[in-house]
Amino acid sequence: MAGFGGLTAFVLLRARAHRLLLAAALLTVLLTTVVLATLTAYSGAVGDAALRHALADARTGADAxxxxxxxxxxxxxxxxxxxxxxxxxxxxxxxxxxxxxxxxxxxxxxxxxxxxxxxxxxxxxxxxxxxxxxxxxxxxxxxxxxxxxxxxxxxxxxxxxxxxxxxxxxxxxxxxxxxxxxxxxxxxxxxxxxxxxxxxxxxxxxxxxxxxxxxxxxxxxxxxxxxxxxxxxxxxxxxxxxxxxxxxxxxxxxxxxxxxxxxxxxxxxxxxxxxxxxxxxxxxxxLPAILDRLDRSLVVSRSTLLVIASQLVLLAGGALLLVARLLSVERAGELRLLRARGASRARLAAGSALEALLLAVPALVCAPLLAGPLIRWSAGQGALSRTGLGREVAAGGSGTV
Incomplete structure (x- = not known):
């Protein structure tokens, strides 16, 4: 336990020394995770709303x-x-x-x-x-x-x-x-x-x-x-x-x-x-034929969101690689000094893993909490505000979107 506490203190001190680069990495991970969670939930919310609106249409509802x-x-x-x-x-x-x-x-x-x-x-x-x-x-x-x-x-x-x-x-x-x-x-x-x-x-x-x-x-x-x-x-x-x-x-x-x-x-x-x-x-x-047609339409709309999500992941990955490169340059001398003083590869890897957790955990905690409000806000804007999607999301909560 003492070793873990010392490792944590060392990681925090090292993070403080490179706080600007790590803050950029944290912001990149946080924004990417929030947007991906929002896109995933948004796709589900829009799909469910579109399905219900289509079946409530007078002509489609009569055929169903x-x-x-x-x-x-x-x-x-x-x-x-x-x-x-x-x-x-x-x-x-x-x-x-x-x-x-x-x-x-x-x-x-x-x-x-x-x-x-x-x-x-x-x-x-x-x-x-x-x-x-x-x-x-x-x-x-x-x-x-x-x-x-x-x-x-x-x-x-x-x-x-x-x-x-x-x-x-x-x-x-x-x-x-x-x-x-x-x-x-x-x-x-x-x-x-x-x-x-x-x-x-x-x-x-x-x-x-x-x-x-x-x-x-x-x-x-x-x-x-x-x-x-x-x-x-x-x-x-x-x-x-x-x-x-x-x-x-x-x-x-x-x-x-x-x-x-x-x-x-x-x-x-x-x-x-x-x-x-x-x-x-x-x-x-x-009804079976109607549902088949709606499913095909939903696949097309979701593929569009998948393309957007893939582009976002690539951009975020590029930004993280740039931050990692800058950090490696800044810490090259530091790593040589730690190796000379007897730090093992396992201990250095554990420190890097703990530092990665400091970036990932806030993103994982904040993304689901922010996704719901973001969907409700976006659903109240423009043409989507006329579909009633915002009311459905608000009633169902972020867990149902």
Whole structure:
């Protein structure tokens, strides 16, 4: 211990004699270490923020959503819903989820009397009932349909686009013929509605995409918005059920993208194999392809930072070599004197190692402490201040960047 104390005192005295050169070396090591730590953390912070912003984009977020469609009998819909939620949890690898549903009936024929007299021959126009998410629609006229008596007419709301084409309005009464040979259904129009946003991914569950009218082999109008009990109570024929599942990516980091992509592929495959979903399940999401594209973009951006970091290391290395050369010239006579007085090579090497630690330890301690504030400051400047990166770093702290 006494020997180590003497060696430490000797190193400190020698450092004092060459304090200007050693201060330059310390400053070089400190600044290089701080900047490298900041670049590393900055790359992670920007990558995570870019990933979350990309997935929060309306178009990308819609493509990343999980869409499940299946023909499910009314009695099996609770079990099917539980299965879809379980599969969605697997697909999104445990991220928080929002699930929206659209349950529809089979096809019904509109009365031919709604057509002009010259067009009443041939196949009738079609429609169908659906239990829609009430947050996805707004009533333009009248009111939302209510559950009525079991033997009374079914209250429905009609899309404005469909109502204008066929000429129906509130309080009109119609009789719809089941195209699957079930009993006819009497309906009364309680109101007219529009989708809040036809660009919402929710309308991917609707065969008419929220437009109210679709022309093909048949002209289809709808869906007729009905109370959920009508679809589950057996008053109308059973049709397909749809689920739209969207994840909250606020906690997602770039380190989880590979696992999330694999989970998405496995989860959709698992859903398609579930017998409760009738074996004809369509379960789709573009999340794996989106994550692959984002990963490639992140690799390109990180390679740019790697080039900058490499240039910085080369410059710092050159500066340290210059300082080492100057020190060796200054200490050449000192080393000859120490060797003449019996200092061993091991002792001289230990002194040099201790002196190197005096340069490295402050840099290792200060770099992580300074990296966080530097990132938060730089994230608040220029274009980055408009992305919200500074708020994310401040909330997550330097340990999460």
């Amino acid at each position: 959503a999980l869409v499940v469609k299946a023909d499910v009998p009314a009695g099996q819909r609770p079990a099917a819903d539980a299965t879809v939620r379980k599969g969605a949890a697997r697909t999104f690898d445990g991220l928080p989820l929002t699930v929206r549903t659209l349950v529809r009936s089979g096809p019904y024929a509109l009365p031919l009397s709604l057509r002009p007299p010259t067009e009443r021959s041939g196949d009738p126009d079609l429609t169908f009932f659906a239990a829609l998410d009430p947050t996805r629609v707004r009533v333009e006229e009248g009111r939302m349909p209510l559950a009525g008596a079991a033997d009374g007419p079914v209250e429905v709301a009609v899309p404005v686009a469909a109502a204008e084409r066929v000429g129906v309005g509130t309080d009109d009464r119609l009789t719809l013929t089941d195209r699957l040979d079930g009993p006819a259904v009497r309906v009364v129009v309680s109101g007219l509605y529009r989708p809040v946003d036809t660009g919402s991914p929710y309308w991917r569950l609707d065969d008419l995409a929220g437009r109210g009218v679709k022309r093909g082999g048949f002209t289809t109008y709808g869906p007729l918005l009905a109370p959920p009990g009508v679809l589950s109570g057996g008053r109308v024929s059973a049709g397909s059920s749809g689920w739209l599942v969207r994840a909250d990516y606020a906690s997602l980091t770039t380190g989880r993208t590979r696992a999330l992509g694999e989970a998405a592929r496995g989860g959709t495959a698992w859903l398609r194999e579930q017998p409760v979903l009738s074996g004809t399940t369509a379960a789709t999401t573009e």
